[in-house]
Amino acid sequence: MARCIETPAQPIDQPARPKAQQPAAAPPVVGRDDFEEALAAQVTLEKEVTRANDRASAARRRLPMVEVPDYEFTGEDGPVRLSELFAGRYLLLVQNVMYGTDWDEGCPSCTSAVDNLPANMGRLDEEEISFAMISEAPIDKLRAWREKQGWPHTWVSSAGTGYHGDWGWTLTSEDGSYSGPVPGYSYFLLREGTVYLTYATYARGTEAILPVPHIMDRTVYGRQQAWEDSPAGWPQYPTYG
Template sequence: MTSNDPERIASAPKLNQPAAAPPVVGRNAFDAALAQQVAREKEVTRHNDRVSAERRRLPMMEVENYAFEGPDGPIRLTELFGEHYLLLVQNVMFGPDWEQGCPSCTWAVDNLPANMGRVTENGIAFAMISQAPIEKLEAWRTRNGWPHLWVSSHETSYHYDWGWTRTNDQGEEWQLPGYSYYLLKDGVPYLTYMTTARGTEAILPTAHIMDRTVYGRQQDWENSPEDWPQYPTYG
């Protein structure tokens, strides 16, 4: 889970060095404790390999070839693949009546590889989809300096069909962030996997870097030692 306010990351409390710190031990004690931790992490890795193996065995389903609105006009879902057969879509929260994109989703886009060629050279195209009109998306993309293709689902049912926009009994709408993975086979787009909530963390390197520091993400949901710095996740 990541903060919904990137400005909080640079706030003064975050930058001040905390007083709390782990106990100091000698080399032998440190090596023993580290070895135990590495053993636990290896089991996590093996478990993740087992889960990934099951993911590769998921069935797929045909998806409507939606007609989105891109910066240069209408663009079909199949066209988002470009010359590739795999497609990763980041569903960025940006409601039709919003003036700015979701700060947390913006942070996630900023976490993408600096060289997206490392993704495309493996046959994986990348695009972003939001419900806001294309003019708003282009303005936010330009402001953040993103080179990625970003299309609008505003005139389609895409966001409602796949639960990226949800409605409660009172008619109030809210959005979810996440990723959709597609395969193009014989000219037909198929959905092979999708994830939201903390499932998005799998491709957020900054979160994993923070996890391995002594203080973690410093967020209030974490199980940390007493007196460890923690701040509201969405504060």
């Protein structure tokens, strides 16, 4: 399963709240009519994005599926089969959280992604969607990190299985600068006792279910990340800052 490799986020030397001070730069001030005209043009552009997303979603619903082995993971209470993660439902969303076998902590970016999950996960239950996380690290490390973050989610270890290697969730970059887990989401269907993979996404595809980045996108300064196309003078920081 080919994909881009994203290395784990690393802390950088900068203030704890670099965005706390309001930037000096700001948009030009115009009259109400000019603003409404500019906003209408933006809405037209965003409708194009919505329609394109609808087409992508329609294509996604027409993807084929592939059978997946019923891996036996390690849960906090012992062995857990992949099929058991469905918890009596027929749809399963798995977050492949970056936490290498020899890491002392989980990836900061993946940790932030988990924090972005709905406060009421019961809304997924109502849609027959179960949620679980899978990582390579030993279960004791996962348990400790989960408790530190205050997460209630099911988290299992794939250590000793071929899951990560079989489905491309552990990769080595072409230049050899990174070798280890990569982040992403897997969507499964349980049908007549067999598990199937119906969709997977990684890299920036993971943003689709993260509300905070989308909220930031709609503020005047955006995400304030170095890769963004922003006006001159707009604040920008390293992506993994």
